[in-house]
Amino acid sequence: MPIEFIGRVSGVDDELCLVAAIAERDDGTGRALVFQAGLEPPDDQDVRLGHDTHCLVTETHGTAYGCVRELAIDGNRMHVIIDQHALAELGLTDTEIQVELAIAPEAIELLRQYLSRVLTYGRPEAQPTVLRT
Template identity: 40%
Template structure:
């Protein structure tokens, strides 16, 4: 898990990977460091962005996120499933016990609540 500001690209990033190398499955969530501008709103690029190992990119795309100290469950929209070539609309990821849960929770909430309120997923912490 990584959560950090990427100043050269002017975004905040949360990265989740199946393994330490990140070479297998991974999800990257990004949000700009500045509010969306009019052009971003017109192009519907006014929310968080999701990237994965297939090279897929989708803005918004989550309807629900449930996070606990042991796992995260993501529910994706049908459009995001297609764009990201996901195997299912709901993806569950185990959280390594060594991960700082509070840091992960805060970072993920920061990214997923960025921009257009209509694209913010329901977030529950259990």
């Protein structure tokens, strides 16, 4: 059964790293997905640690690198497929996540732009096989 939630709060940032996030509530409760990537190309240490790709963080602070297999935004719907091997790390129960984007059209557009940048960071084999933002 897919994980479903309504994303009412979004945010992007590129000060310390690239960040694109969507959350159920702005008080920190409820579901959240935070997609992150570096601003600079990965260095040798990033490669050694497996941090030479995008990172996904959930509301439980579960964290996994290179785990997004597919991401598509169609209108106000975001569909995400996560690698099965990352479920335990992320604290998730299903590989499929459906998010209704209950945010302004301008915020959806900004989220699209940042997700494209975040999810194409680093080693190509860790990038999503499907990316429609």
